[in-house]
Amino acid sequence: MEKIRTAVIGAGYRGRYLISLLQHIDSFDIIAVSDISPKLPETIAQLFQGKVLPQIYHSGTDDYLRMLDETKPDLVIIASPWHLHKAQAINALRAGCHVAIEVKGALDNDEYPDIIAQSRQSGKEVFPLENTLFRDDILAINNMVQAGVFGQLVFLQGGYRHDLTYILVDNEGNFGPKNGSESEWRSHYYETENGDLYPTHGLAPLCMFLGVNRTDHIKTIASFSTAPGVGLRACIARRKGADCDEAHRTFEMGDVVTSILQTDSGTQITLLHDTTLPRPRSLNYEVQGTKGIWNAEKKAIYIDGVSPSEDWEPDEKYIQQYKHRFWQRWEKEALLYDGHHQGMDYIMLKVLGEALLGRESYPATLADMATWAAVTPRSKESIKQNRPVPFPRY
Amino acid sequence: MEKIRTAVIGAGYRGRYLISLLQHIDSFDIIAVSDISPKLPETIAQLFQGKVLPQIYHSGTDDYLRMLDETKPDLVIIASPWHLHKAQAINALRAGCHVAIEVKGALDNDEYPDIIAQSRQSGKEVFPLENTLFRDDILAINNMVQAGVFGQLVFLQGGYRHDLTYILVDNEGNFGPKNGSESEWRSHYYETENGDLYPTHGLAPLCMFLGVNRTDHIKTIASFSTAPGVGLRACIARRKGADCDEAHRTFEMGDVVTSILQTDSGTQITLLHDTTLPRPRSLNYEVQGTKGIWNAEKKAIYIDGVSPSEDWEPDEKYIQQYKHRFWQRWEKEALLYDGHHQGMDYIMLKVLGEALLGRESYPATLADMATWAAVTPRSKESIKQNRPVPFPRY
Numbered sequence: 001m002e003k004i005r006t007a008v009i010g011a012g013y014r015g016r017y018l019i020s021l022l023q024h025i026d027s028f029d030i031i032a033v034s035d036i037s038p039k040l041p042e043t044i045a046q047l048f049q050g051k052v053l054p055q056i057y058h059s060g061t062d063d064y065l066r067m068l069d070e071t072k073p074d075l076v077i078i079a080s081p082w083h084l085h086k087a088q089a090i091n092a093l094r095a096g097c098h099v100a101i102e103v104k105g106a107l108d109n110d111e112y113p114d115i116i117a118q119s120r121q122s123g124k125e126v127f128p129l130e131n132t133l134f135r136d137d138i139l140a141i142n143n144m145v146q147a148g149v150f151g152q153l154v155f156l157q158g159g160y161r162h163d164l165t166y167i168l169v170d171n172e173g174n175f176g177p178k179n180g181s182e183s184e185w186r187s188h189y190y191e192t193e194n195g196d197l198y199p200t201h202g203l204a205p206l207c208m209f210l211g212v213n214r215t216d217h218i219k220t221i222a223s224f225s226t227a228p229g230v231g232l233r234a235c236i237a238r239r240k241g242a243d244c245d246e247a248h249r250t251f252e253m254g255d256v257v258t259s260i261l262q263t264d265s266g267t268q269i270t271l272l273h274d275t276t277l278p279r280p281r282s283l284n285y286e287v288q289g290t291k292g293i294w295n296a297e298k299k300a301i302y303i304d305g306v307s308p309s310e311d312w313e314p315d316e317k318y319i320q321q322y323k324h325r326f327w328q329r330w331e332k333e334a335l336l337y338d339g340h341h342q343g344m345d346y347i348m349l350k351v352l353g354e355a356l357l358g359r360e361s362y363p364a365t366l367a368d369m370a371t372w373a374a375v376t377p378r379s380k381e382s383i384k385q386n387r388p389v390p391f392p393r394y
Numbered sequence: 395m396e397k398i399r400t401a402v403i404g405a406g407y408r409g410r411y412l413i414s415l416l417q418h419i420d421s422f423d424i425i426a427v428s429d430i431s432p433k434l435p436e437t438i439a440q441l442f443q444g445k446v447l448p449q450i451y452h453s454g455t456d457d458y459l460r461m462l463d464e465t466k467p468d469l470v471i472i473a474s475p476w477h478l479h480k481a482q483a484i485n486a487l488r489a490g491c492h493v494a495i496e497v498k499g500a501l502d503n504d505e506y507p508d509i510i511a512q513s514r515q516s517g518k519e520v521f522p523l524e525n526t527l528f529r530d531d532i533l534a535i536n537n538m539v540q541a542g543v544f545g546q547l548v549f550l551q552g553g554y555r556h557d558l559t560y561i562l563v564d565n566e567g568n569f570g571p572k573n574g575s576e577s578e579w580r581s582h583y584y585e586t587e588n589g590d591l592y593p594t595h596g597l598a599p600l601c602m603f604l605g606v607n608r609t610d611h612i613k614t615i616a617s618f619s620t621a622p623g624v625g626l627r628a629c630i631a632r633r634k635g636a637d638c639d640e641a642h643r644t645f646e647m648g649d650v651v652t653s654i655l656q657t658d659s660g661t662q663i664t665l666l667h668d669t670t671l672p673r674p675r676s677l678n679y680e681v682q683g684t685k686g687i688w689n690a691e692k693k694a695i696y697i698d699g700v701s702p703s704e705d706w707e708p709d710e711k712y713i714q715q716y717k718h719r720f721w722q723r724w725e726k727e728a729l730l731y732d733g734h735h736q737g738m739d740y741i742m743l744k745v746l747g748e749a750l751l752g753r754e755s756y757p758a759t760l761a762d763m764a765t766w767a768a769v770t771p772r773s774k775e776s777i778k779q780n781r782p783v784p785f786p787r788y
Contacts, residue, residue, distance in 0.1 A: 226548050238698075258654060266620055297691070298692065
């Protein structure tokens with residue numbers, strides 16, 4: 001394999017962005033794209049101006065099956081709405097393709113185990129597209145963790161703290177699906193679920209630091225929710241008026257869901273899901289061990305016996321000193337093509353290509369993805385039962 | 395009452411500091427001090443150079459009873475080791491004195507209820523000496539909360555994140571009681587307890603913001619501990635060598651204890667106790683509501699529709715704009731006399747004096763103190779039972 005013949009399912013906001021990056025990476029050849037949108041031909045024409053156009057498939061939700069059959073790609077990238085991932089991944093594996101799949105919480109307990117079973121049966125790999133693993137600072141901190149700079153890790157924090165009301169509620173204060181927006185499929189969950197809907201960005205780097213699924217395992221999860229819908233109702237009241245009916249409607253989702261994950265070794269991870277209150281976004285990373293601590297929000301590090309007594313140091317010097325080889329090699333092109341996500345999406349796809357060509361090892365597996373995603377159904381169970389519940393192993 | 399005739403029990407590190415501040419506040423007249431130390435006469439001579447000396451009582455742990463009997467103070471300030479507080483407070487109340495008492499976690503479930511009962515019976519007040527309530531930023535943030543700037547509060551964080559290994563382990567790597575140091579009475583708890591030993595600094599301001607014991611109540615607590623003794627053993631190994639026996643001994647206390655407190659209104663408080671890992675100190679305050687958020691570590695605020703989109707603002711402007719009347723009136727003298735604690739101890743004692751003279755209202759009650767302190771025994775129960783446990787009401 002010299003070029004990876006690549007098909008993409010889903011040409012929404014995320015799919016289009018991935019395609020635009022893949023075009024800059026030599027190892028990929030985008031041969032086909034499927035999406036249910038009738039506008040797909042224009043979308044593709046615009047994305048591939050002056051280049052060879054991929055085949056397009058847009059006659060209904062099952063047209064990607066025809067794409068798999070006709071184009072026989074090496075790799076299928078899945079960037080469709082959450083509820084479609086499982087069937088698409090399983091069908092792509094069955095068709096003999098490797099799969100790279102966008103991240104999300106599991107919709108039920110069986111979702112990822114079924115994909116794992118199919119991956120084993122087909123002998124094909126599934127790569128989680130978890131971009132936070134490829135951040136410059138995250139990879140450098142991982143180098144520091146592996147070098148023992150923080151000592152034995154004891155306490156870690158992460159989360160998804162991102163005000164999504166701009167997606168969930170429109171400017172006139174209407175909650176719910178809007179044509180052509182992410183809310184089309186995302187808003188629904190806030191009416192029916194209470195749990196951590198989107199755990200992977202906050203959790204994946206922490207699992208990498210801890211060696212989860214290698215040298216340690218998550219044993220239990222205990223989740224807690226604030227009162228449901230308070231932030232959404234306040235947002236609707238602000239935009240539509242406090243007197244309208246919608247400002248008094250109910251939701252299932254609490255504004256902030258806190259999950260405490262405990263590992264076999266006695267380490268603890270605190271994970272937040274915080275998406276309906278006004279705030280600057282943050283992934284809330286903190287890594288604390290027996291020799292020091294990193295706090296991403298402060299962009300600061302403290303190392304015992306190295307940092308001035310009880311004083312934080314800016315983390316920049318350390319991030320440079322422990323820079324990962326991915327960033328040593330590809331930083332310039334990553335920042336050039338992927339300014340929007342500070343290079344991490346580019347590095348992720350670059351490493352994906354190198355991994356498929358046997359030149360690099362991808363830092364996360366399908367089992368890892370199943371672990372991160374399991375937070376969603378297990379956090380819902382824990383909230384319902386008001387007690388810690390066991391965490392699955394994959 | 396023009397001057398408050400004041401007796402102090404405990405002239406250790408904390409008691410001496412309080413005495414030095416009280417000398418600058420006109421409303422107090424320090425008439426007596428008791429402490430078991432044989433060095434008390436020298437200590438007092440040094441503290442009161444050129445001033446009228448108070449009576450001193452230092453013949454044993456019960457000599458403070460003679461002090462109460464002979465000097466009949468209006469107010470007794472208690473700054474002794476934790477296990478002595480309850481009996482001393484009850485005896486001072488019985489002697490007809492008001493009491494101001496240093497903060498700590500409750501040693502058992504009955505400690506504060508017994509003090510509350512005695513306070514009612516004696517008709518005398520107990521003032522918690524919780525200095526964080528009097529911080530410039532905390533009082534300004536409270537003004538903002540009361541003015542509705544953050545909207546309805548949803549999610550709050552606080553904690554005691556302070557590396558105490560400098561007290562618990564000496565430079566040669568020996569753990570345990572050292573003569574004349576706080577470890578004399580504090581270190582013992584790390585060998586026998588696992589819970590949040592010191593909840594009040596992190597929790598008290600959050601309870602003030604939320605109106606706990608006024609308009610809302612804490613309903614449940616769920617606590618989680620990391621593996622016990624990891625940080626202490628690592629510290630001993632660093633100072634004494636990894637091969638010594640003491641570097642392999644056991645402790646009960648986990649390095650980080652996380653407690654999730656849920657209130658009747660559905661608000662959540664996350665509280666940390668983090669005292670045996672190397673790190674800069676922090677009380678970890680965060681206040682998040684339907685209109686905005688304050689993060690003390692970042693010294694930053696975000697208010698919906700006011701702050702630039704998704705961007706933190708430095709909190710200083712707000713702290714100035716909403717400055718509390720205590721700080722408007724007494725900032726200069728507070729910073730002059732109490733540089734060590736940025737004025738908050740001075741303001742606290744000033745307000746205590748004004749409250750006893752009927753000119754101000756003290757912002758926390760004995761019931762509040764009982765609530766904060768209840769975290770200690772209840773967190774231990776929750777960790778033991780591995781489930782949320784009910785929280786008491788006072």
